[in-house]
Amino acid sequence: MDGLRTLSVLEHEVITIVGSDTEQAIASLDTSGTWLTDTEAQALLRLNDSRRGFCQRVSGGIKLAQYCGIVRLQTCMLEILPKIGMEDIRSAQEIERARGVLLTMLHGARLTVTASGLAPQQMVRAPLLDIFIEAFLHSALEQARRGLLCRYVPHRDNLTVLKGRFHTHGHIRQNLARPHLLHCEYDEFTPNNPYNCAIRTTLDTCRTWIRRSATQRLWLETHARYANITTTNMTSAAVAKLPRNRTTRRYATVLTWCEWLLSMASPSLSTGFTQAPGLLFDMNKLFEAYVGNQVEAQSSDAFYVQRQGPAAPLAMMAGDTEAFLLKPDITVWHATMDGSPTHLSRILDAKWKRLNPQMENWGVAQADIYQLLAYAIRYQCAQLELVYPAPSSVMDTTALPVFRIATDQSATSDIQIQIRTMQVWA
Incomplete structure (x- = not known):
């Protein structure tokens, strides 16, 4: 996501739409302002297909609903934060306070936002995506320190000694001219399994999204722990289908982060399709989960x-x-x-x-x-x-x-x- 401008807005806020998508018109605009081009606005409106009522076209712009989080467009990153002030007009410090509210609620609702290396003052000033990535990195690093999950993975290979089961048909097809090799099928107990491959894929995917140097250093430390894991083309849906049981329970948090972050790596953007992938939370459901946990604690x-x-x-x-x-x-x-x-x-x-x-x-x-x-x-x-x-x-x-x-x-x-x-x- 190098070069993408970031828009920080509040729920129910109206985002202005500029009239032209030409490079000359866009270059004349304030890159730190809160505006969308016609193309970006249309991509945002298409998100209503998957999240009913996410936004609507109103006079002068796009009005957001109660969803908060991140939406990735082709040319910008939209950071949507909860509205917590009583005034209709956004105050100077409201963005930072709103970011802190969202993080507090996610943590209070036990939705996998764990302790990060950011100080509280730095956390509310850091981009929301960096905070999410840092939470993922801490979770992945914790699993590596505890020992990577190992699983028996089936293999087929030509070996000099028999290992596992001798595969006759494969041996005839591949080794007629190589009598010193045996085609074998065997299971290997290895950390190079789909669970760790999901983490490695997410690491590779989110590297270019990071803006803070401290998060980059944490990424390098985490990546070193997973350097021997094979990179695959796993999607968010593939991670969601991984079997979950008591032996994989400790991976629940990091796999959830993998699902969320990989859902933002939609291949549709690279193929020209304008659907906007994102990491969004319905504030009605989030507040309900937050209240439920607070009531249980009290x-x-x-x-x-x-x-x-x-x-x-x-x-x-x-x-x-x-x-x-x-x-x-x-x-x-x-x-x-x-x-x-x-x-x-x-x-x-x-x-x-x-x-x-x-x-x-x-x-x-x-x-x-x-x-x-x-x-x-x-x-x-x-x-x-x-x-x-x-x-x-x-x-x-x-x-x-x-x-x-x-x-x-x-x-x-x-x-x-x-x-x-x-x-x-x-």
């Missing part, structure tokens, strides 16, 4: 936390046909001594949206309250929570509203929907 052994469930229909139709399937983001249950759930304590729903104390009902959507009310009725639970990300600016969390929905004359049986915020920056 809950005692007396509670059991369940994600995405239990699923239950809201209604039934004729013939006992289920209708309107419900699946809460997080449910917290009282648990027995052995950890088995007994009865429901509360239901949480994570919303990657901004609260605004200046708006009516703090900007809480009416549809979200209806959703929680459906949970309360179906699961017979009176304690529910809507969890929002805490903004980077100061907010009086003690004033967060509690919506009470009366069910009968007894106030003790009222349904309570508590609005909560969760800090998402370090």
Whole structure:
């Protein structure tokens, strides 16, 4: 990715489209500005085919949705970061704070962003792709230090002594004029297997993407550990199909990084096709995973936390046909001594949206309250929570509203929907 300019933008931001793709027109523009050419904009819009609602064409440019991460275009790298400020206009330091928020959430959601060699101040200033590559390099280096995974790999070769099984047909085809050789089939226990080949391929792929000299030095150290591994043309899909079991469990993190980084090395760019490969995270799902892990960490052994469930229909139709399937983001249950759930304590729903104390009902959507009310009725639970990300600016969390929905004359049986915020920056 040498020579690609980098655009750092925020989710839901509108990126300006310049009117001409000619070299002369582009050369006259500010290379540090936030703009896209018509060709780049069309490539970005095609990403909607694989990620519905990623962006849309609006007056004056392209408006992004809730996806954050990296998109690789032919002529630029788009770095999309979460919007955390209350103001609609981007502040001077918001890009750095937003980068820190995304990294914190990825780490808090246990999505393989591990400790890197960057200091916190350097991390929020470094390009997001460099940070991802450095996390991959640290993960690959850790596996090399622990010892590379070895597997039995089948081989066929002409040898001077018998090894494994003698292959008669192969011997006749290849060694009639070489009686001193034997064509053998054998299994060799070697680190030169598909798991390590995936790491080596990813190392070779991402080398030209690195910008920081410190990351380059880490790449050289990691590459030296995998120098004897064969380079192959593995794709992200091939890495995803590698068998996973208890013996390969320690490779789970580094293989995930291989999938993600190789997905950005789309061959379509070199063949002229304008599909834009990227490494993107749906902030709704990421925030949900982040909240789930935080709730688990804060809950005692007396509670059991369940994600995405239990699923239950809201209604039934004729013939006992289920209708309107419900699946809460997080449910917290009282648990027995052995950890088995007994009865429901509360239901949480994570919303990657901004609260605004200046708006009516703090900007809480009416549809979200209806959703929680459906949970309360179906699961017979009176304690529910809507969890929002805490903004980077100061907010009086003690004033967060509690919506009470009366069910009968007894106030003790009222349904309570508590609005909560969760800090998402370090």
